[in-house]
Amino acid sequence: MSSIVNKGVPNAPFYTPVQGPPAGTALDQATAPTLFKPLKIRGVELQNRFVVSPMCMYSADDGHVTDWHFAHLSQFILRGTALTIVEATAVTPNGRISPEDLGIWKDSQISGLKRIVDFAHSQGQKVGIQLAHAGRKASTLASWLTLEDGSRTVAAESGGWPDNVWAPSAIKFHEGYAEPKAMTTEDIKVLVQAFEDAARRAVAAGFDVIEIHGAHGYLITEFLSPASNKRTDQYGGSFENRTRLLFEVIKAVRGAIPESMALFLRISATEWMEWAGEPSWTMEQSFQLAKLLPAAGIDLLDVSSAGNNPAQRLVIHPYTQINFAGRIRDELKKNGINLLIGAVGLITNSGVARRIVQEGEAPQADLVFIGRQLLREPEFVLRAAQELGVEVKWPNQYHRAAWRVMAGYDTAM
Numbered sequence: 001m002s003s004i005v006n007k008g009v010p011n012a013p014f015y016t017p018v019q020g021p022p023a024g025t026a027l028d029q030a031t032a033p034t035l036f037k038p039l040k041i042r043g044v045e046l047q048n049r050f051v052v053s054p055m056c057m058y059s060a061d062d063g064h065v066t067d068w069h070f071a072h073l074s075q076f077i078l079r080g081t082a083l084t085i086v087e088a089t090a091v092t093p094n095g096r097i098s099p100e101d102l103g104i105w106k107d108s109q110i111s112g113l114k115r116i117v118d119f120a121h122s123q124g125q126k127v128g129i130q131l132a133h134a135g136r137k138a139s140t141l142a143s144w145l146t147l148e149d150g151s152r153t154v155a156a157e158s159g160g161w162p163d164n165v166w167a168p169s170a171i172k173f174h175e176g177y178a179e180p181k182a183m184t185t186e187d188i189k190v191l192v193q194a195f196e197d198a199a200r201r202a203v204a205a206g207f208d209v210i211e212i213h214g215a216h217g218y219l220i221t222e223f224l225s226p227a228s229n230k231r232t233d234q235y236g237g238s239f240e241n242r243t244r245l246l247f248e249v250i251k252a253v254r255g256a257i258p259e260s261m262a263l264f265l266r267i268s269a270t271e272w273m274e275w276a277g278e279p280s281w282t283m284e285q286s287f288q289l290a291k292l293l294p295a296a297g298i299d300l301l302d303v304s305s306a307g308n309n310p311a312q313r314l315v316i317h318p319y320t321q322i323n324f325a326g327r328i329r330d331e332l333k334k335n336g337i338n339l340l341i342g343a344v345g346l347i348t349n350s351g352v353a354r355r356i357v358q359e360g361e362a363p364q365a366d367l368v369f370i371g372r373q374l375l376r377e378p379e380f381v382l383r384a385a386q387e388l389g390v391e392v393k394w395p396n397q398y399h400r401a402a403w404r405v406m407a408g409y410d411t412a413m
């Protein structure tokens with residue numbers, strides 16, 4: 001009898017063959033471009049630089065994971081993304097964007113999340129969760145729906161909570177959105193506690209990484225921006241006051257998770273309102289904020305933009321957001337501050353992904369977060385490896401289908 005056996009992953013809650021090394025690992029680390037080199041963040045070892053950007057699926061059942069989430073995220077986990085970040089997951093019920101958003105405000109929500117984590121770990125991959133509160137953009141419809149009158153607000157009889165929508169100030173986002181209530185300091189305490197409790201549940205589910213959602217005009221952005229935060233107490237006015245809630249959330253979350261766990265923050269680097277000549281959140285404030293993050297316990301800043309004002313004027317070209325990431329990274333380096341940077345937005349091909357992180361070629365980030373390209377092409381990591389001429393591990397079960405690398409492929413695209 002042969003001594004070779006198809007070994008199962010030890011301690012996994014089901015049988016699955018050991019992948020070792022995980023899919024997406026470069027077989028020759030020495031010659032691999034940075035995109036396929038490992039990176040260790042605290043206790044979290046990533047075999048390459050690809051991250052699944054968090055993406056809401058509007059498919060949860062009272063905040064609980066459904067089979068949709070499992071099937072959706074498994075596509076990427078199987079195919080070599082080093083880190084998969086679960087969509088914006090609400091820390092309180094009124095922090096959901098839509099009634100069908102994921103939640104982590106009660107213990108019954110842990111087991112569905114754990115199923116995703118267990119699967120990722122069984123494949124040797126890492127998994128994170130984005131903790132969020134939607135603020136004044138809560139109680140809205142799934143992104144593909146609009147009511148006949150053009151409104152996006154979900155009424156109470158349809159499972160919404162338009163009378164319990166939080167914001168720093170009672171300023172609604174736009175016509176068709178709920179009228180928010182200005183949070184009291186008591187509400188702020190409840191919120192910070194909810195982030196802490198959510199972080200504990202994320203630890204119980206086994207996540208490797210937490211990302212705090214401070215972008216896209218949701219509650220934390222609303223506090224950061226002088227356009228949406230008109231408070232006159234210690235949470236409004238000066239930069240220090242507008243960032244106070246964020247730092248309280250960071251402290252609460254960092255205090256609830258082990259040293260070995262990585263903590264990311266996503267921000268909108270600008271809200272694209274400079275044109276209006278009114279106070280708004282700008283790149284300068286992002287520089288100022290970024291410098292304070294490592295001491296607060298943030299390991300990586302994920303640089304997005306926009307979402308806090310319907311009058312925003314985006315100047316979009318494929319490098320817009322990547323350049324924001326690069327500028328923040330350069331500013332930090334100039335000041336001798338170590339903070340990892342994530343680039344996101346319109347990264348759709350291997351050559352661009354390679355260049356963004358390539359050491360020795362003025363890298364703009366340390367990790368690339370990929371959203372829609374992975375929805376179009378879940379095997380993007382494996383395809384990028386082939387195009388860049390990097391031999392990578394495929395999932396064992398698919399090894400007979402592995403692409404051969406294309407010698408001489410032009411990466412300068």
Ligand SMILES: Cc1cc2nc3c(=O)[nH]c(=O)nc-3n(C[C@H](O)[C@H](O)[C@H](O)COP(=O)(O)O)c2cc1C
Pocket residue numbers: 053054055056057087088130213215216266304344345346347369370371372373
């Ligand atoms: C379907 C969908 C859902 C999204 N949900 C979230 C989310 O939950 N949290 C978040 O920070 N960004 C969310 N985003 C933004 C993406 O994470 C990403 O920043 C954006 O799509 C730009 O990257 P891309 O050009 O690679 O798609 C979502 C984007 C899409 C397409």
